[in-house]
Amino acid sequence: EHYGVTKAALEHGKHVFSEKPLAADMKEGTELMAIAKEKNLLMGGAPDTFMGAGIQTARKVIDDGLIGDVIGATCAMIQHGPETWHPDPDFLYKRGGGPMMDMGPYYVTALVQLIGEAVGVTAVTKKSFKERLITSEPHYGEKIDVEADTYLTGNITFANGAIAQVFTTFDVYYPSQNYARFEIYGTKGTMIVPDPNTFGGPVLLMRPEDVAATHSDPGLRTGNLPAYAGYKEIPLLFDYNVNSRALGLSDMCKALRTGRDFRANCQQQYHVLEILTSFEKSSREGKFIPLTTHYTRTAPMKNNPMHGILDD
Template sequence: MDRKPVKIAMIGVGAISGIYLQNITHTFRELELVGVCDLIPERAEKGAAYVKGEIENDPQLRERNVSVPKIYKDMYEAFNDPEVEVVLNLTRPYEHFEVTKQALLHGKHVYSEKPLGVDMDEANELIALAEEKNLRLGGAPDTFMGAGIQTARRLIDDGYIGDVVGASCAMVCHGHETWHPDPEFYYKRGAGPMLDMGPYYITALVQLLGEAKGLMGMAKRSFTQRLITSEPHRGEIVDVDVDTWLSGNIEFTSGAIAQVFTTFDVHYTAQSRFEVYGTRGSMMVPDPNTFGGPVLLLRPEDFAAAPKTDPGLSRHGVPDFYAGWREMPLMYDYPVNSRALGLADMCKALRTGRDHRANYQQQRHVLEIMTAFSKSGKQKAYVPITTGYERTAPMVNDPLKIMHGILDD
């Protein structure tokens, strides 16, 4: 088996690139970043300078012969570089399709940030092209591969809450224009709360509950414009082109029903709530935009005594929703921000021939579910989900065989 690091070209060196640069440089030793590219050259230069600085300050990186990535003048120079095996597409959502398509046409495997495309036509075209050329295609989110959701999956699969009957998850905030340096694209085609944050929640749902069968949803945009209050675009007005309030219910092939709510319209402190309910108990799943915990479990034996009256009548003060729930130990690696974990897994699969976990089958299924919310709202009807789905393999939790930063064979 070829043990040489897989050589990566990064296209797009914006806000999300920082954690990828950090983890590719320090954590995932089976990857080698050979070059970076951005429409704004200064961003590419900053990315390359970061790696150079880390090498200068870390003797372990020098021992591993980590090199400073080259700077490509444009993405086509990267696609034509014979060194490059995999293109890491970190461009804005509405640019994902064209960048991925051109990379595939140039014979490169592609791992992209979410979503795979902004609609099913884009996704299906990319998948057909990847299959035609026998190339790997995958992408974010990879948070489901982290310690938190992998532990939740293991507990559910082992029957800790019995048979799953349903779930409820919500992503509630007032948008990203108060903190993100370039927030306009969050209100343009391919973004909004469902396509931006929804991938984390819907991916976690299908990992935990399996294939979706159909859904009913409603959607709207509460504000036609947004005022940016973050630098460097403070004071600028953004026109809102996408739905910013989406809610509905997903029916799963298993019979479970999940209630989902995402919005950029609400002032709220706890951005994420994710719960799964079973015949023998309930589980609080950690924020699916993170890699760690906590994972909380509540079973009937956790109640000190059955209430004698309606418990709502005796409750006073601010409720503690998770009082009495037990925190479960995390059973897997990668509890901290490990973005590029999915990329590392795909690259290991490229070397070994196994399937990769963050694959296009999952991305397509998740995209169809997400786009069905607005579709259902416009049609005011139940929308069947037509793409099939099989859960990808769980992570391996044997520290005696697998080192941190080295994926399983």
């Protein structure tokens, strides 16, 4: 519904900050971008979690060269779907829904903030189940006819040569505490990025000097090692490490007052929308999908001595 509501507001001369994603497809998104430009209105939207302490600290780790040049990334959002807890889950399986359009914005927005502009997508996607049984109230026992793909896996190629593997699904039974996976690989180390649907940490860093060299076949090892053995936790270097929804809206309001740019802007939303919608397009057409939108990273966050006051 974001397209219709946003269009009506823009046509009435209002600046708009919306929930994610910008629209359900690129045709809608392109129209909204044109209206906002024609009427000289600000348009932006969620997610704004990338503005939190976790992703901003991860960005500084990369920008300061602590993992070297970014080689690639792996992101995964793995769960069995919202029909076990959501009070009205039907729309999440219809046009504009599915795990990539619903949860993918958090991961893809964080990726472009950390790595930069993407140039193309290749993917394979599917629907594992034709219908879903609702076990939450008030629609307990009702069934949903599935329209959107619910198992999506693919690669995003970035302008700097990095490649990110992205996997989102509503089809897999998986421990809820581990549903989010996010790793960034560089020429000098690896970083574990926190759940991009949150504002906090932890941010974990591993460099070669942090791990004892091994000269044997890893398959011959015995015993269980901690999952993140060898990683060091990086202190969060920015404010907003707790749930701070509407931080992006506050930043947009500051931009309206000062004339500066804002971070969760429509250029970012539009680029992310093209990436998200290109997964199913690539799978359907069986080919690499070059992107037509362009993206420049928005400014990193700055610390202010007073909580809640954003920089000029």
